[in-house]
Amino acid sequence: MMFLWNGRLVQENEIQVSYLDRGYYFGDGIYEVFRIYNGRLFEEQAHLSRLFKSLREIRITLPWSESELSGMLNSLADTFGEKDGILYLQITRGAAKRSHLFPASAEPVMLGYCEEVARPVEQLKQGITAITLDDERWNKCHIKSLNLLANTLARQEAEDAGAQEAILIRDGRVTECTASNVMIVKKGVILTHPNGPLILDGITKQVVERLAKQSGIPYRTTGFTLEELMEADEVFVTSTTKEVMPVTMINGIKVCSGIPGVITQLLQQGFEQKIGLSAVPKATELLG
Template identity: 60%
Template structure:
């Protein structure tokens, strides 16, 4: 089933207008919720970010946060008890093409679930990455449909034999093309502050909480490209990749060239966090 403008429908019932502003301008926002054992992970945090994005781009929806969250639960329940993700997209709606925002327009919402398994081998063994210039706009905190710079950066990484592209803006590290990036130096975790130059990831928020619980120093401070290359450890986080070590950048090994101890500690703590999440949901269902 699909969530289409607030109702669960079959795929055949979905019709997207050629005048949809998401098609013309990328005029919309989206969220990707991770599903573990049929349950939406960190749902409230995702909902908060979704509504913040809509507020910043002036999309006004007829669904309040609680009502939409309930619909997402219905969609996830229809998906079943497996692991996957829920993709939700909201565009400004359909109207004749003009660069200004129409006065009267209804937003268009589409949501669906897909099976997805964590990339275990990459999480265990780590991945190679590369750096590239961050040429994106200055409101990366909005989870916008405008992802062409990210797409081109990821393609550049793929062609270079890397798994992720790390953005560098004026000599400073911002984030990955589809991930938040962290370095570990002297046992201290550092990551770019959650400002307009990055998208504040939900997994990033979880990692900050876990680091505090584990007693690992955590700093929201940007690092330079030189500090990135000299780091003891580098890892990235995202909804789909969880915590993935970066073992080389631009064909140079990071630290020992293997996943480091702080990254491993965080991975183990994250897995325990997911187990607690599972137990809470099992108890709520019983």
């Protein structure tokens, strides 16, 4: 297994992370998770754009351009083979004496690796369950930072409740989940929280928006309330590893009939067509 370490492909025993790395004691860094299908990076440019946006937000400058980094990531993916998985990339501000102020001389530390992750095929067919929790995260969720303790605690609370995800509520409005964006369908219209500091602009969320427009399904970034969530005709979450995942039960209550909805299935099939798994049906074939 090869790793991308500060611009070079190396073996694991060549990686040395300093105890002074600011990612270790401040969470001072960002990360990105690229999906790999059949050995190829999916939506690579969208992930790279978000990565560099996060870097600018926390004022880390890399010594490589987007195109140079792209070449490194594809070289790493080539060592992975024709498999399905993820490429995890993490960048911290670097190692320096502990101080809240940005160090003048620290150099960014970059680590990337690939890992096999299968598509959650059965869950995509049957759906998952979720609970709702207060959104206790910070106000810069659009940055894909290493500070994920609030997400971790919420995800563990969901697990303890026998659910696979937690849907977060802030000031009476649904924002997103611990590791995914959330959307509802009501009377044939997809609703989701608008982009901004309270949510991460998910790459799969972007794909779903394009698929909805291609299929003629109304898509509105107007947000919705907890009450609207519980009364939705369909609920689904999107993420790099969950794809377009139906939610069939929330807080122990079935979402509508308790099975994945028609529009969710249409988006799933469009997504599978995009990753080369099937032909996408016409909207009229499913919507009648």
